[in-house]
Amino acid sequence: xxxxxxxxxxxxxxxxxxxxxxxxxxxxxxxxxxxxxxxxxxxxxxxxxxxxxxxxxxxxxxxxxxxxxxxxxxxxxxxxxxxxxxxxxxxxxxxxxxxxxxxxxxxxxxxxxxxxxxxxxxxxxxxxxxxxxxxxxxxxxxxxxxxxxxxxxxxxxxxxxxxxxxxxxxxxxxxxxxxxxxxxxxxxxxxxxxxxxxxxxxxxxxxxxxxxxxxxxxxxxxxxxxxxxxxxxxxxxxxxxxxxxxxxxxxxxxxxxxxxxxxxxxxxxxxxxxxxxxxxxxxxxxxxxxxxxxxxxxxxxxxxxxxxxxxxxxxxxxxxxxxxxxxxxxxxxxxxxxxxxxxxxxxxxxxxxxxxxxxxxxxxxxxxxxxxxxxxxxxxxxxxxxxxxxxxxxxxxxxxxxxxxxxxxxxxxxxxxxxxxxxxxxxxxxxxxxxxxxxxxxxxxxxxxxxxxxxxxxxxxxxxxxxxxxxxxxxxxxxxxxxxxxxxxxxxxxxxxxxxxxxxxxxxxxxxxxxxxxxxxxxxxxxxxxxxxxxxxxxxxxxxxxxxxxxxxxxxxxxxxxxxxxxxxxxxxxxxxxxxxxxxxxxxxxxxxxxxxxxxxxxxxxxxxxxxxxxxxxxxxxxxxxxxxxxxxxxxxxxxx
Numbered sequence: 001x002x003x004x005x006x007x008x009x010x011x012x013x014x015x016x017x018x019x020x021x022x023x024x025x026x027x028x029x030x031x032x033x034x035x036x037x038x039x040x041x042x043x044x045x046x047x048x049x050x051x052x053x054x055x056x057x058x059x060x061x062x063x064x065x066x067x068x069x070x071x072x073x074x075x076x077x078x079x080x081x082x083x084x085x086x087x088x089x090x091x092x093x094x095x096x097x098x099x100x101x102x103x104x105x106x107x108x109x110x111x112x113x114x115x116x117x118x119x120x121x122x123x124x125x126x127x128x129x130x131x132x133x134x135x136x137x138x139x140x141x142x143x144x145x146x147x148x149x150x151x152x153x154x155x156x157x158x159x160x161x162x163x164x165x166x167x168x169x170x171x172x173x174x175x176x177x178x179x180x181x182x183x184x185x186x187x188x189x190x191x192x193x194x195x196x197x198x199x200x201x202x203x204x205x206x207x208x209x210x211x212x213x214x215x216x217x218x219x220x221x222x223x224x225x226x227x228x229x230x231x232x233x234x235x236x237x238x239x240x241x242x243x244x245x246x247x248x249x250x251x252x253x254x255x256x257x258x259x260x261x262x263x264x265x266x267x268x269x270x271x272x273x274x275x276x277x278x279x280x281x282x283x284x285x286x287x288x289x290x291x292x293x294x295x296x297x298x299x300x301x302x303x304x305x306x307x308x309x310x311x312x313x314x315x316x317x318x319x320x321x322x323x324x325x326x327x328x329x330x331x332x333x334x335x336x337x338x339x340x341x342x343x344x345x346x347x348x349x350x351x352x353x354x355x356x357x358x359x360x361x362x363x364x365x366x367x368x369x370x371x372x373x374x375x376x377x378x379x380x381x382x383x384x385x386x387x388x389x390x391x392x393x394x395x396x397x398x399x400x401x402x403x404x405x406x407x408x409x410x411x412x413x414x415x416x417x418x419x420x421x422x423x424x425x426x427x428x429x430x431x432x433x434x435x436x437x438x439x440x441x442x443x444x445x446x447x448x449x450x451x452x453x454x455x456x457x458x459x460x461x462x463x464x465x466x467x468x469x470x471x472x473x474x475x476x477x478x479x480x481x482x483x484x485x486x487x488x489x490x491x492x493x494x495x496x497x498x499x500x501x502x503x504x505x506x507x508x509x510x511x512x513x514x515x516x517x518x519x520x521x522x523x524x525x526x527x528x529x530x531x532x533x534x535x536x537x538x539x540x541x542x543x544x545x546x547x548x549x550x551x552x553x554x555x556x557x558x559x560x561x562x563x564x565x566x567x568x569x570x571x572x573x574x575x576x577x578x579x580x581x582x583x584x585x586x587x588x589x590x591x592x593x594x595x596x597x598x599x600x601x602x603x604x605x606x607x608x609x610x611x612x613x614x615x616x617x618x619x620x621x622x623x624x625x626x627x628x629x630x631x632x633x634x635x636x637x638x639x640x641x
Contacts, residue, residue, distance in 0.1 A: 031076065032060060032064070033194045035060040035083050037149070037192060037194070038080065038083055038084065038149060039055070039056035039083050039084075039086070039193075040053065040056040040119075040191060040192075041145045041191055042084060042091075042138065042141050043055055043087050043090055043091065044090070044091040044138065045134035047090075049117075049119065050117055052193070053119070053193040054117070055090060056193045057193065059083050059086040059090070060083055062082070062086065063082035080160075081163055081164060084146075084160065084164045085164045085165060087138075087142075088138045088139070088142060088164060088165070091138040115198050116198070117197070117198060119192050119195065120189040120190065120196075121190065121197075122188050122190040125181065125182075125185055126185055126188050126190035126191070127190075129179075132181065136176075136179065137172070137175060139161060139168075139169070139171075139172035140175040143169070144176040144179050148183030148186045149186045149187070157169070157173060158170065250320075250321055251300070251318070253321065253322055254296070254300070254318065254320070254322050254323070255293070255297060256322070257292035257296065260322055260323065260324070260339075261324040261325065262286070263278060263324065265280040265393070266280075267280065268280070268392075268394060274372040274375065275370050276324070276326070276340045276345065276367060276370060277324065277340070278393075279324075279326050279340070280393055281325045281326065281327070282327050282329070282390070282419060283327045283328040283329030283336075284330065285328045286327075286329075291350075291354070292325070292328060292337060294348075294354070294360075295339070295350075298348055298362055299318060299339070299346055299348065305360060306362050307362070308361075308362040308364075309361075309362075309363050310363070310365070311364065311366060311459050311499035312499040312534060313366060313531030314344060314364045314365060314499065314530075314531075315343075315344070315364075319339070320341065323339040324339065324340040324342075325337075325338075325339060326339060326390070327390055327418070330352055331380050332383060333351065334349045334350065334352055334383075335349065335351070335352050336380055336381060343366065343367070343368050344365060344368075345365050345367050345460055345461065346364055346365075347362070347378075347379070347460055348360065348361070349361045363460055365459055365460035365499075365530075366530040367461060367530065368530070369530075370461075372392075372394065372447065372449075376445050376447075376452065377389040377445065377462050378461060379459070379461070380420055382426075385425060386423035386425055387424050387456050388420055388421055388422070388423055391421065392447075395419075395445045395446070396446050397412070397445070397446040398413045398444070398445050399411060399412055399444040399445075399446075400413050400441055400442070400443065400444070401442050401443075401444045402439050402440060402441060403441075403442050403453075403485050403489035404439050404486050405486070405552070406486040406551060406552075410444045424441055424443070425439075427439075427440045427441060427456065427492070437490035437554065440455070440489040442454065442455040443455070451477070452464060453465040453476045453485075455489075455492065457496045457500055459497060459499065461501075461530075463500050463501065463527075464501070465485065466502060466503070466504045467481040467484070468504065470504065470506070470526070470568050471569060473504045483551060484505060484507065486551050486552050487540075487545075487552070488523065488525055488554075490552075490554040491525065491538060491540065491555065491557065495527035495536045498534055499530050499531055499534065500527045500528070500529055501528050501529055501530045502528055503525060503526070503527045503528075504525070504526050504528075505524070505526075506523065506524060507521050508593075508595070509522040509592035510522070511590060511592050511616070513580070513582070514586075514588050514616050515582045515583070517582060517583060518544035518547065519544065520590070521541075522540070522541060522558075522592040523540045524537065524540075524567040525537070526538075526568055533563060534563060535562070535563060535564070536560070537560065537564050537566055537567045537568075538557055539558045539567075540555035540556060541555060541557075541576075541578045541580075542555040547583075558576040559576040559577075561640050561641055564640070572596075573631075574593070575591065575592075575594070575597060575638070575640060576639050576640050577589060577591030577592075577625075579621075579624075581621075587618070587619045587621050587623070588617065588618060589602055589616070589618075589619045589625055591614070591615040591627050592615070593614075596631050597612075597613040597629040597631060598611070598613070598630050598632050599630040600612070600614070600627065600630075601627070601628050601629070602615060602625040602626070602627055603626050603628075604626045605619070605624060605625050606618075626639075627639040
């Protein structure tokens with residue numbers, strides 16, 4: 001491998017004897033760029049290019065500021081040795097009780113704010129060398145650079161490494177033999193910290209750091225002020241502010257198991273309300289103050305062993321006062337506590353034997369405004385794909401219905417004396433309605449007024465399923481509605497874990513397919529949330545079952561939207577389209593609008609206009625036309641998106 005011979009020569013080739021003292025002093029400075037390159041190459045690449053650039057300049061400047069030899073050649077060798085020693089020290093690990101060296105810390109100068117500096121990027125060979133140097137040790141990098149950049153022989157390399165404090169220079173040479181890249185790459189602009197590119201740092205990150213530092217400074221100022229104030233640091237007995245949370249009487253009462261609100265068993269029969277506030281306190285550990293105290297403490301101050309979760313839009317702060325105790329008991333291998341504070345339902349679970357090594361779980365779900373249907377059940381346990389529910393006292397019967405088997409009957413789901421059901425298998429599918437969605441187990445709960453379908457979507461509260469126009473949704477009943485939900489169920493993962501309160505699916509159009517292949521149905525499915533925002537809307541195209549895989553095959557999603565009023569009570573309209581292929585191999589653009597539309601238009605690739613709210617136009621595979629419709633009031637709107 002040819003070495004890179006370039007000025008300055010090695011110390012074995014000194015300058016002329018007549019060099020003056022001034023020439024000897026200036027010789028190292030003349031080769032500042034070379035010294036900086038040497039430092040950059042020896043510094044560990046793990047430091048990052050920006051810090052390596054700044055550190056290389058700092059190490060070279062420190063070395064030049066040191067004492068100099070009277071001999072010009074010796075002056076350069078001395079400075080090079082100091083640069084090499086500092087660069088090797090910068091790569092040493094920091095030990096807890098060891099004395100750190102200055103080179104191991106970021107450089108004091110030069111300092112660059114708001115910019116990142118790095119050499120020019122070159123080719124793949126330079127990148128490969130950079131990676132190889134990153135995997136090599138510091139002594140190996142030093143040996144390689146002394147050989148290739150300085151042109152020193154192995155004996156001179158060993159002498160310099162020994163002077164730099166390397167314990168085994170020969171081992172460094174042997175390791176350097178494994179670096180096969182040509183020495184000429186060491187002179188590449190890739191490794192020149194004096195010819196740089198400049199890029200700005202991340203402005204958002206700078207702002208976050210600035211805000212964090214400002215907030216920390218304000219916190220220190222406030223704490224210092226409180227510590228210097230007389231009394232308990234709260235302004236003395238005449239202060240108008242309340243004590244700290246842990247000493248606030250209301251907060252202390254909220255953490256007292258004996259202060260929990262307990263509802264008697266028969267209140268719901270005489271109350272004018274049917275919601276969580278009239279649920280009786282149930283469970284076989286309602287008198288266990290240890291369990292209840294741990295649950296309340298975890299709610300107020302969850303520690304690192306508590307895995308907490310909350311549905312979107314649900315505050316996860318401490319209770320505002322003594323909450324209502326809904327349930328405390330053993331479910332499987334866990335001890336479970338359910339609270340209600342008027343806004344939220346909170347579930348706490350720990351190992352049945354209270355083993356602290358098993359950790360604990362804390363779940364929050366928003367339930368404000370819940371009526372008899374929404375307050376029908378809560379998830380009391382979720383484990384290995386199986387769910388248990390605690391049902392409301394007004395629920396007379398609980399069954400299980402497979403939504404993908406619309407013609408089957410519901411089977412009974414047993415409950416214990418506290419209202420806890422036997423385990424029910426969670427729906428197993430993936431977003432988008434994959435073919436592996438073979439069943440969808442839903443709860444069918446009956447009270448004095450109706451039978452309701454509820455399904456699990458991964459949260460504390462099961463979701464109510466309804467059918468009918470947005471102005472008058474009703475519980476699913478009848479053969480046709482169960483058949484439509486059989487085609488819709490496997491699309492429900494698209495709204496999973498979004499704080500969903502109810503899902504309504506209704507048919508807004510029926511369309512005769514081209515070439516006499518039967519009738520297709522257009523459905524709009526809307527998932528509304530407890531928080532009021534974040535609703536999700538799906539427009540689906542249900543081809544005849546014999547053309548699409550059977551009565552349980554998922555429908556095709558024609559369009560989807562989030563936070564849209566379409567398909568809801570505020571704007572009960574929808575327009576969507578699909579590209580459909582007939583059995584004869586011909587493609588068509590099909591579109592349908594709700595009854596508010598009087599004409600539909602397609603443009604872009606496929607062009608056409610029809611009066612009415614159904615459109616079918618010949619098309620080619622891959623066409624993506626734009627759809628819009630004319631409303632009865634003369635306004636024009638686009639398709640759902």
